[in-house]
Amino acid sequence: MIDWQPTSPWTGIDIPMCDGIVIVAEALSFARLRLLPGADFTGLPGPRQAQNRWLNMGPCEWLFCGNHCPRPDAIDMSDALVALSISGENVFDLLSAGIAIDWQRFSVGTCARMRLGETAVVLHRREEQQFRLIFGAPFARYLAEWLAHHV
């Protein structure tokens, strides 16, 4: 019989540290919700917005970040995705090395799919100088190396 022992995607990967930047791997569950056009979107955020634990990912699509997704029709993606919290006074210098976004127009509470370096990520601005990066678990090592190179 199998002794099921979960493996963390961050096993064997060093998360970089440096002055002025705090990078933390977040232990979160994820779920993707896809609805049909015309469905009831009550309680879900609008385009590129994040509310509570829901992030709008595009037309009729949301990502839940947290524990215990309240929607049974959402599909569990907890093993597919990982998240990093990146904060600190130098956070813009770090992220601007790989993300082509105007930080003045990307206000707190906003989220968007974008490219960091060569990888697709979801970026959520949680506070003025605090961001959450969500990306595919197989890219954890690449992202850690990318961040280590740039910090």
Place this chain on the structure above:
Amino acid sequence: MSGARRPGGGRIDRNRPLCFSFDGRTLSGFAGDTLASALLANGVDVVGRSFKYHRPRGVFAAGAEEPNAVVQLEIGAYLSPNRVATEIELYEGLVAHSVNAWPSLGFDLYAINDRLSRLLPAGFYYKTFMWPHWHLFEGTIRKAAGLGAAPTQPDPDRYEHRHAHCDVLVIGGGQAGISAARDAAQSGARVMLVEASSELGGRALWAGDAINVDQTENLTILTRTTAFGYYDHNLVAAVEDCSSGVAKERLWKIRAKQVVIATGAIERPLVFPGNDVPGVMLASAVQRYAHGFGVAAGKRVALFGNNDGLFDYATAFEAAGIEIAAILDTRRGEEVIGVKGRKRVRAVQTSRGEIACDLLAVSGGWSPVVHLFSQSGGSISFCDKRQMFVPDKAVQQVRCVGAANGDFDLNTQPWQSRAKGKAFVDLANDVTAADVMLAARENYASVEHLKRYTTLGMGPDQGKTSNVNGLMLMGDATGRTPDAVGTTRFRPPYTPISFGVISGARVGNLMRPRKFLPAHGWHQTLGAVFEDYGWQRPDAYPQAGESLGEAAIREARAVRTSAGLFDASPLGKIEVWGSDAARFLDFIYVGTMSTLNPGRIRYGLMLDENGVIIDDGVAIRLAEDRFLLHTTSGGAERIAAMLDEWLQCEFSGWDVRVLDCTLQWGTVTLSGPNAIEVATALGLPVEALPHMHFRADQLGNVPVRVARVSYTGEATLEISVPARYVKSLLETAAAIAGVTPFGVLALDLLRTEKGYVHVGADTDGMTTPGDIGLGRAIAKKTSDFVGRRSLLRPACAREDRLQLVGLESANALPIGAHIMEGSNAPCPSGGFVTSTCISPTLGRPIALARIREGRARLGETVKLFDLGQIFEAKIVAPCFLDPDGRRLHD
């Protein structure tokens, strides 16, 4: 040796002396010098040899327009070729070497080219060296061509990229640029000001005018930053030299609402015989070296020009202690008709007689730096009054100001030399006035043809001092105005940039993202050799003393005789659900999925609109309204996107949703005659699970999905669990006696033995289902599906298409070997080998191939050709092992 440091003056720091070397000579300069100014201060007259004729050349200009002073900077891994000495800030220990001279700069054997110049006119390689054959000379000529040498070691320096946004981007930190930036900043806009040199001020710095910049929070100033490219949507690329920091260079990608170009203007030289002798310089450069760097480029100067600026220069030169030998103004009929001296000007021959001097400062008017404006898509036009090309219509949010806009008040009169002798238009590429005339005579009169035929403006300086003179000459020769001749479209980069800064961090592991399996570490502990298949996947698990190939054969045999364990986590897994899911999949697949019962599996092909196979895999019906599609490992994202596109564009009213769950589920394949037994021992729900059936269950708290489907030809279970549990599953299964982990190489051997198609290897951009023997599904299916219309064309039903078959041969056949449709090569190709191996099970070479009318030629012996070798093989059915499929069902 004529140049010398003046006792005072300049913006250098005389308290910080610096040592550097040039061609092995140790020299000294000061902080604030450029390499060019330091070389002039040390009396170095000849800094390089010219591109074609190997004529001695000296420093000619003082900025990015320098055509002569090209050097190799540093050595070994830090070597940076073809750097312009005028753009290199001097630093302690700098090492530079001249280029294009052999064996030495002083004695260059290739200078014979100058004597043979009659054999080397523009386009000589189309006309001369033709007998007995061009290729006899080609090697020598190519070896002699080119400038510096590329480094042979990896670049150890670090480079960065940085994105930035602003309301107003001002390019150029001269007076006009500073003024524009200040005004914009005062209005509250976010402003960025980039300046190529180390200080703001431009010409005002060395003309003695006051510079005043109020630094404010909304004004970002980047010095040592050269904007080199202007792209759509007001995206400007700039390179910052930050060698004093962690990175050597930083590539800025700046998106601005509005761009102000204040890049100034470049002084034009005059074209006359001997205008390339060291000591002939742009007058503005002489002034800049004198007042910016405290360097007198000569002791006694003759000034030669066609505009009012000559007299200002004379005043400035006198103030710098340079004796004025003569002022020759073409507007008064005075002109230089020759220059005496080879490695340094000794005298100039003029219409007034010979004048002794060691420096000839020339001024032929000015050319606004419209490069970036032109790159932005803006048009430029020729201003007769000012004799220069100026910005005209903009197509992006951009405007030019100051000298870049042609805001001069100079009385300039065009002038062409009629004197005989080698007069250079393009010093960087050794293009003479005679070359331009030759191009005109041979009807290469278009400016684009002129450029390519003569190489005018194609040197590292991109013709900054030569293009306008060249096209004015062409205009004279063909009776056209400069406006009618026009200019070539300016293209990035404005100045040469390093490959390092283009690459940025994309080196080594960061070259492209590597995707790692959830159980990557476990594979490592087993000694897996990884290959990048989009994912880092084990090719094989070699044991001590075993090669990769031997390991793959051992692993494949273990699968055929016992049980193999394969990490198939990258297998595409797309969930499709909704009340219209079944009919949607009927449209997507060639086969019919709506008739599939829940818990059953069906193989399917996906086509594009041309009827070409783009992916294959199985569809599993999880429930009446829910399907799980297994796609190829590399195709998951692409296919999920394609399904979304169809839904959003064609079936937006259908109740269907799609989600790519590939990363959520890790998949382990158990394959072999003992696979079911092993799975049972693991406690998996596989009892009485027939081939092409599916079961989902919970083991403890872990959801498990088991699909009995095979890509090896053996009884196989594809077991999917949430990715975090894959390692546990692999570890436990591998611990069971008789279970052998196998990699991608063994999988390829196994599926080739069975004749299973690998989409992308056995198929290409022309392969239809009929070509691989799966045309029956099309014939049966009456409803529409993607690609159906194309497949119904007669061309897709022709029997002489390339059809998938097997090949048996005495020797292993190489992939790509062509079936010969004649007895001797060369002859037409009748198809080619797509997969090949020496079968571990059968012990002989086998191959898959796509051969013209292949299915009708079973049993025929054919010849194959590959890289000069000829092989023989017999055409057989593509399935070499267990054609009845008993192994799948046992």
